[in-house]
Amino acid sequence: MSQRKKHRKYIINGIVVLIVIAISVYVSIYSLHLGRVEYTDNAQVKRLIVPVHCRVKGYVREICFDEYQPVSKGDTLAIIEDMEYRLEVAQAEANFQQVRADKSAVYTSLQTARNNISVSDASVEEVRVKMENAVTEYNRYHALFAKGAVTRExxxxxxxxxxxxxxxxxxxxxxxxxxxxxKDEHGHQVSQSEALLELSEAHLEMAKLNLSYTVIKAPCDGVTGRKNVQTGQFMQAGDILVDLVDKHDIWVTAYYKESQITRINDGQTVDVKVDACPGVVFKGKVKSISDATGASFSLIPQDNSTGNFVKVQQRIPVRIEFIEENNPVDMQRLRAGMNVECLVNY
Structure with a gap:
């Protein structure tokens, strides 16, 4: 009986030892990264998130997208009620035509003044000749009168x-x-009319531009995010209509410890493992290394001037870009904000 208990005890101890060894091997494989690599699991997939702003105020007449919908650059996302802006265009157009007509009238007056000057020059010349003849005739009669050759009359x-x-x-x-x-006055009026014409034309172009802003279009290819607006809602200029996730630009931002950064340089190859894509190893390379720690970009940076200093190892942001060798189908599975593990080979 005691031998059987001993035998069972050995079996149980052996099983425990095997479990401990298996756990140790698992931990060694997934926690210890041997070789010339620098590892971190403090990394996320990044994409450009482009906010689409409303550029003019007004009520939303129509919404042309759904949440998380793929869109192309130039697709219409929403339409703002445009009646007010159409009236502004009509008013600016009428004002432009009026100023242009006024300019034509002033220019005609200027031309008339120039013609009058030409006529005046001819008249002055004619009268000058007659006046010179009259003066000559007077001088001749003056000499004759002095000799008594002509009468006083x-x-x-x-x-x-x-x-x-x-x-x-x-x-x-x-x-x-x-x-x-x-003529000079009309010349100044022509210059003033030209300035007013340019001003009215600028107002017309601005009115047309504001009218075009009532149709809100996608600034890039991507996927829409949460819809922050409803039909009939009043939007102010600058309000965000929706966020677009740009589908072209994608990278990884990895935060390495400052003790690891000495062995990381631009151009080094990187193995990227994404939690959402088990069994897939993406290939990338180090694009750039930040000149500041991640804490330096926070709204409230760390301040050690009080003397209560506790040394905390800082992390440096490293930008990792994917190379073209990756499978496009696997790349389409990546989403902004996904957690990844990065191994930089040095």
Missing amino acids: QYEAIKTNRDVAQAHYDMLVHQKRSVVLV
């Missing part, structure tokens, strides 16, 4: 003709100056 008539010609000439010269001033 003849002399006074010639003098009057000279004075009239001089006055007429002076009047036309002043009129020409007035026409020149009018």
Whole structure:
């Protein structure tokens, strides 16, 4: 009986030893990473998450997507009620046409003023010739009157003709100056009209741009996230309509201990194991290493100035990008935020 108990005890002890050995082997395989590798399980899959903002305010008239739906760049996601913006475009268009008509009228007035100057030049020249003739005639009659060859009445008539010609000439010269001033004024009005035309055209383009913003489109290829808006909801400019997960850019951010980072360099190959893809080893390479620890990017960085210092080993973010050798079907299974294990080969 005692021999049987002993035998059973040996069997039980042997089974316990085998279990301990199996557990030790399992722990050694999955916890100890021997060889020239640096391991971490503090890593996640990353993708660009692009927020889609509403660029103009208004009520949502139509929503054209569902949650977690694949979309392409340029696809319509939502439509804002656009009646107000259509009226603004019509008003800006009418104002633009009015300013353009005013510019044409001012330009016509400028052309008329230039023509008037040409006419004034011809009139001044004609009167100047007549005035010079009158002055010559006056000088001749003045000499004859001094010799008594003509009567006073003849002399006074010639003098009057000279004075009239001089006055007429002076009047036309002043009129020409007035026409020149009018032409200069119209020239300034043309410049002002051109500036107003550019301003009204800019207002028209802005109104058309705001109208186009009432149709909210996808900025990139990707998959929609949670829907943060409902039909009839009022949106302010800058409100987020939905988040898009960009399907093109994908990488891994691994946080290695500062004691490990000395053996990690750009370009080293990396084996990536994803919890959601058992049995699949993805291949990647080290793209870049952060110049700051992960804690340095926190909203409240660690401050040791008080003297109560406890040394905590910091972690450095390392960007790991997948290479083209990976199976595209397996790559499509990756989602942003998935936990991964990374082994950097050095």
